[in-house]
Amino acid sequence: MWAYHSIFYQIYPIGFCGAPVHNDGQTVPRIRKLLDWTDYLSDLGVDSILLNPIFESDNHGYDTRDFRKLDCRLGTNDDFVEVCQALHSHGIRVVLDGVFNHVGRGFWAFRDVQEKKWDSPYKDWFYINFDGDSGYHDGFWYEGWEGHYELVKLNLQNPAVVDYLLDCVKYWIDTFDIDGLRLDVAYSLDHNFMRRLRSFVSGIKPDFALIGEVLFGDYNQIVNDDMLHSCTNYECYKGLFSSFNDMNLFEIAHSLNRQFGPEQWCIYRGKHLMTFVDNHDVTRIASILKQKEHLYPVYGTLMTMPGIPCIYYGSEWGEEGMKAPDNDYALRPCFDAPKPNELTSYIKKLISFRQKSDALCNGSYRNVMITNRQLIFERRTDREQIFVAINAEGTEFTANHGELQGEVRDLAADTRFTMNGQLTMKPYSVQILVFDPDSHPEYDTVTQKEAEQKGEERNIECKTAESYASSDCTAQNTTLSLADLTVVLGSASPRRTELLTQAGIPHVVCPSSCEEYITSSRPEDVVQELAEQKAQNVYTDRLASHPGEPFLVIGSDTVVSNNGKILGKPSGEEEARHMIQSLQDHTHQVYTGVSLIFHDGADTKTNTFFEKSDVDVYPMTNTEIDSYLATGEPYDKAGAYGIQGAFAIYVRGIHGDYNAIVGLPIARIYQELKKWIRF
Ligand SMILES: Cc1cn([C@H]2C[C@H](O)[C@@H](COP(=O)(O)OP(=O)(O)OP(=O)(O)O)O2)c(=O)[nH]c1=O
Numbered sequence: 169m170w171a172y173h174s175i176f177y178q179i180y181p182i183g184f185c186g187a188p189v190h191n192d193g194q195t196v197p198r199i200r201k202l203l204d205w206t207d208y209l210s211d212l213g214v215d216s217i218l219l220n221p222i223f224e225s226d227n228h229g230y231d232t233r234d235f236r237k238l239d240c241r242l243g244t245n246d247d248f249v250e251v252c253q254a255l256h257s258h259g260i261r262v263v264l265d266g267v268f269n270h271v272g273r274g275f276w277a278f279r280d281v282q283e284k285k286w287d288s289p290y291k292d293w294f295y296i297n298f299d300g301d302s303g304y305h306d307g308f309w310y311e312g313w314e315g316h317y318e319l320v321k322l323n324l325q326n327p328a329v330v331d332y333l334l335d336c337v338k339y340w341i342d343t344f345d346i347d348g349l350r351l352d353v354a355y356s357l358d359h360n361f362m363r364r365l366r367s368f369v370s371g372i373k374p375d376f377a378l379i380g381e382v383l384f385g386d387y388n389q390i391v392n393d394d395m396l397h398s399c400t401n402y403e404c405y406k407g408l409f410s411s412f413n414d415m416n417l418f419e420i421a422h423s424l425n426r427q428f429g430p431e432q433w434c435i436y437r438g439k440h441l442m443t444f445v446d447n448h449d450v451t452r453i454a455s456i457l458k459q460k461e462h463l464y465p466v467y468g469t470l471m472t473m474p475g476i477p478c479i480y481y482g483s484e485w486g487e488e489g490m491k492a493p494d495n496d497y498a499l500r501p502c503f504d505a506p507k508p509n510e511l512t513s514y515i516k517k518l519i520s521f522r523q524k525s526d527a528l529c530n531g532s533y534r535n536v537m538i539t540n541r542q543l544i545f546e547r548r549t550d551r552e553q554i555f556v557a558i559n560a561e562g563t564e565f566t567a568n569h570g571e572l573q574g575e576v577r578d579l580a581a582d583t584r585f586t587m588n589g590q591l592t593m594k595p596y597s598v599q600i601l602v603f604d605p606d607s608h609p610e611y612d613t614v615t616q617k618e619a620e621q622k623g624e625e626r627n628i629e630c631k632t633a634e635s636y637a638s639s640d641c642t643a644q645n646t647t648l649s650l651a652d653l654t655v656v657l658g659s660a661s662p663r664r665t666e667l668l669t670q671a672g673i674p675h676v677v678c679p680s681s682c683e684e685y686i687t688s689s690r691p692e693d694v695v696q697e698l699a700e701q702k703a704q705n706v707y708t709d710r711l712a713s714h715p716g717e718p719f720l721v722i723g724s725d726t727v728v729s730n731n732g733k734i735l736g737k738p739s740g741e742e743e744a745r746h747m748i749q750s751l752q753d754h755t756h757q758v759y760t761g762v763s764l765i766f767h768d769g770a771d772t773k774t775n776t777f778f779e780k781s782d783v784d785v786y787p788m789t790n791t792e793i794d795s796y797l798a799t800g801e802p803y804d805k806a807g808a809y810g811i812q813g814a815f816a817i818y819v820r821g822i823h824g825d826y827n828a829i830v831g832l833p834i835a836r837i838y839q840e841l842k843k844w845i846r847f
Pocket residue numbers: 658659660661662663679680702724725726727728737758804805806807809810811812829830831
């Protein structure tokens with residue numbers, strides 16, 4: 169389906185063309201204004217246009233009078249034929265807003281009922297009760313859409329209505345050669361109607377796209393092989409802006425993982441939902457964001473996450489517009505001409521990258537590293553692997569993560585470098601890092617052209633990246649010594665405190681208060697994810713309470729992995745007994761993740777890693793298990809045992825770091841810290 173690889177541009181024509189908000193009956197060919205915008209749209213790189221209602225209506229377009237006629241405020245059908253031809257000749261497909269749930273009071277069939285009442289052949293096209301009366305005193309009651317009586321609900325269970333609407337759709341395809349429909353309030357539409365529509369349009373134009381307007385709920389109910397190809401992803405719309413406003417990228421990372429993540433349970437894997445940062449119904453992104461600088465990373469995220477991105481006209485140059493309580497006029501303005509600026513150029517670049525990228529259009533989604541203010545995710549197909557690195561913070565950030573390895577090409581900066589476990593992220597930035605860059609010549613034309621324009625600037629960036637990649641990350645040049653900063657242990661575990669003390673690292677204990685949640689199932693990912701969550705939570709609090717002061721946060725988490733099952737702390741005696749029974753007489757693994765966050769008073773660096781140890785346990789009798797349970801040791805420990813306590817007599821051997829099993833790989837921590845701090 170072409171729409172899955174497309175980038176949409178959405179226009180609300182009545183507003184865009186400056187038409188009166190109430191139908192004045194005057195025919196003015198305002199829709200021809202689109203002819204003046206086609207060059208701009210094709211230069212921007214969008215390849216589909218979504219037009220909100222254009223058919224003859226009472227007022228705003230969602231109150232249709234005539235499904236076969238262009239609204240006179242916009243011109244004639246012939247004008248629109250020309251517009252569609254021009255758009256098609258620029259390689260831009262046309263998708264129209266199909267409003268099938270309800271019509272306006274001026275709809276011809278409803279007027280017939282108003283006139284002839286029960287004698288009208290159209291009385292069953294609506295939900296009418298001749299025993300009542302409407303607020304408009306029609307002499308009968310009818311169902312309005314969600315209590316809006318200017319919108320008359322259509323009876324989509326009446327075959328005559330369905331036949332009529334399908335016939336109209338055929339007329340639009342035959343006359344204007346339209347390429348798809350956005351189904352208004354698809355969540356309210358009769359499912360059988362959507363099934364009929366899908367098989368009908370597939371029969372006359374096999375690649376005709378159907379995209380539903382859906383707010384929340386289970387999108388699978390209507391996005392499936394029998395109904396719609398796609399629907400609006402309001403869940404991620406909300407996640408996007410609120411993640412940046414709350415400086416909590418966990419929100420969008422969680423939504424994206426829930427929808428498209430690697431696990432079988434992730435709900436929309438393989439689906440292409442329409443993604444957006446605003447539209448004709450909601451406050452514009454430039455008005456809803458608390459920090460304008462976030463416009464860049466917000467669009468960077470939109471253009472790299474799974475879905476079909478849709479840009480709302482004017483927002484590509486940061487136009488503002490607040491939703492009013494009683495009307496949407498401010499969201500639907502008229503612009504004399506496009507007003508492209510730096511943001512527009514940035515979006516144009518993103519569009520170009522996305523269109524060339526198999527991974528960004530079709531790839532799987534996986535969270536690699538999440539902090540409150542940074543997110544690195546992977547998009548991947550058999551042909552291409554990309555890491556997208558987002559920094560929502562206004563300061564540079566150095567991410568440290570075991571997966572940040574290998575040669576990559578940063579598409580936006582047009583640089584190549586080798587990652588050695590680290591990545592420097594500029595303030596408010598999104599980096600699109602393509603692995604194995606030599607096998608992706610598709611990006612060469614853009615980068616070559618841009619390289620010529622950028623000249624010196626590019627050289628500087630390349631040098632920075634190269635010197636960064638080859639630099640020896642030891643602390644020789646740093647000025648901070650351990651004594652200059654406060655070490656904050658973000659853990660309530662007494663063993664971790666003991667181990668730090670044993671290593672001669674003075675510290676304060678400040679356990680994290682965040683709710684822990686897991687998005688992965690591999691033990692090494694789980695412990696790193698939880699360690700990061702704990703460390704980030706403590707870091708955020710410390711930064712706020714001790715501004716400008718240097719400090720280091722240590723977050724950690726330990727789990728036991730036994731035959732593929734992750735064991736945390738037991739919830740009670742029964743679970744503890746089960747755990748120990750399952751561990752006796754064989755080898756299991758203990759994983760401890762550590763997240764270090766170092767703030768030198770100005771900049772922040774993180775480093776997250778894990779250690780894995782094998783622990784082999786002797787066979788245990790039930791009496792031995794009972795007597796170990798009676799020690800009370802198991803209840804605050806992962807896997808229900810403490811190697812450092814009474815359980816020691818059952819441990820046949822270990823392979824790995826003993827201290828990591830107890831809760832903190834202190835030797836590795838020291839080695840990592842030496843890169844940042846003088847001891
Ligand atoms: C396997 C094993 C775990 N443990 C402990 C280490 C951890 O303290 C605990 C695992 O739980 P964690 O959730 O890692 O840590 P915690 O709850 O004690 O502290 P916080 O969440 O505040 O960081 O199990 C041992 O003490 N000995 C062992 O042999």
